[in-house]
Amino acid sequence: MDRRATFDNLWLAGALVAPQILLVIVFFYWPTMQALYWAFSTQPPFGGTNQWVGWQNFQQIFADAVYWNSVRVSIIFAALSTALSIGMALLLALMIDRQLAGHKAYRFVYFWPYAIAAPAVGLAFRFIFAPDAGFVSAINQLAPNLWNPALKGWDAMILIVIANSWKMMAYNFIFFLAALQSIPRGLIEAAAMDGSGVLRRARDIQIPLLAPTLFFLLVINITESFVDSFGIIDITTGGGPARATDLMVFKIYSDGFKGLDYSMAAAQSIVLMLLVIGLTFVQFRYVEKRVHYA
């Protein structure tokens, strides 16, 4: 196992990786350091003199019930939308993989949602789910006020979960399909000859063999739903009603850019970053153990 490529000319190696390193420093480490500095000081909106305040920003965040609410809804959102988008994508990929009628057209179309910008997705879903005027308003004709994301927190949460899953599903679908197609046909055919049905084959052969893909998508989906849900929320619910969809990343935006409290926003992004790192670590440490790489 211990085979390593060694490189004698370190200067050349350094020069070759330097552009990459530089990019990473400029676009990642430098802003992170800046955020870290702001998180421990107060930064006036127009720039100028920061005052060092130590842990005060963090203390205020952790003492704030509204912040804990945003952590709670973020976790709910991440869990629901990851489950829904992975589940639906898996189902669709299994169907397409069976080469049912029209599968080529579907395979082509299912990837499209991922190519749509999040605000556009938000706009479409806001319209579809508008309680007075959207397609779903038919429900309210039958049972008045059954569906109203402008007033009911859970409805709003369901709305953003569906919108986000719809988009992420497309991404997951491609990965699942690619993984399914790399499973040797012989295995499936052998199982079929032994008399196992579609569901049985999926459960005992395909899904276990998909485990590495599933794990990869789990990490990506959870991370994405923590850090990349902004566009949809901004257009559909604006964090409301009554902060029911005020996810951590949206709160960072509203505190920082709307509230012009850059320091508080910086402190929150540091916390979010640590949370995502922590979650990813946990997944690699505990979930990956159960993944078998073929």
Added chain:
Amino acid sequence: MSKRILAAAALAATSLGLAVPAQAQQRIQFEFWYGLTGRLGEIMEEHCKRFNDSQTKYEAKCVGQGGYDKAEQNTIAAFRSKQHPTLVQIYDAGTVNFMLSGATYNAPDLARDFNMKIDWSGYFAGISNYYATSKGQMWSFPYNSSTALLYWNKDAWAKIGKTKAPETIEEWWDDVRAMKKAGVECGFAFDYDTWMPLEQFSAIHNLPIATKNNGYDGLDAEVMFNKTKFADYMKDWKKLLDEGVARIQTAQTGKTILQAFTDGSCASMLSSVANHGVVGSTAKPGLNWGVAKLPIYKDFKRHNSLVGGASLWILQGKSKPEYEAAAAYIQFLLQPKEEQWFADVTGYIPVTQAGYKAMVDAGFYADPKRQGREIAIESLTFTPPTAVSRGIRLGNFTQIRAEIRSELEAAFTGKKDVQTALDDAAARSNQILRRFEQTFKGKQLP
């Protein structure tokens, strides 16, 4: 990159002797960022064009930022990276941020340095007091100015045999309830915007929103709206909602209050006079509507309402010619002719008494299409501004509005009782004010 290509192309064109209009090159350009969107944003563009067409010396480049709050955010971000415009339209709530920013070239200085003819006392007192520093100077030029009005559906009111808009809030509620019995499903549409129910309401009732005269006397002010009649007003709204005679209308429910009013489904709303033109042009055919001064609780004496809208700020770090051009632009906007054009196409009120007088003399308000717009002036000038009907000067007021909005959402959706929600909003607002005070430690309101 593209600039260089453009320059190269221009050079090539001139060297080839192609016709490039000489004056187009000599024009002094400056950038102006505005926040208004939709139809009002288009009008901003048109106003720019009118300026550019009116003379050959200067050229305004006007760039929409997609919203008042975005205009403020983008300006701040641009200022930090030194890419900011010369002139920017900043809404009322952003005034204090700009006053303390140290990034502005203040209006009196610009006027002095470029010999502008500004009659500072010619502005309506309600407007100049709102924007003025403690020394009575305005650091920005009031531009699009509005105030809130009651929009009412005359046909709906006719069903209960009334031909006049309600004057008191008590009367308004009675009407709304009576209309429900007469078959008007929704007598009043509202959303969570605090500008009408909190800010305008408090001004006309002469109630404080915060200590220290609404913050004008110092950054250590604390909000107190949860202890005034405003709390009762919100309890009334909740009651109407529970009785099913009023409705919440937002973009999320499918229709904004404006749309619910113009399509006739809700009989009244509170909105800015700036929407007068929009209501007129988008109302369903035959909708018989009018505007009136905001209703007031009957035990109170009416005071002036607040000016809303935006003013024009000049930012530091630009060249002398750019400032000269910006000064010319502002001077242009202040001509009575331009004030009238702008007021006509929007619904905004003229900012100077001279502009208003010229419009009255020209019979502007006699036109049935504009009927009721003079009520905005009447409301704004109803009494001389008092220490609290003057305006609001609280740090990060945008965020305070957002906190109140969130808590009102909780109250109106039944998650909290109204008083608890307002108490929570006040506590959070005070945290924001303390943060602001800390961030601007050692600074004084001018």
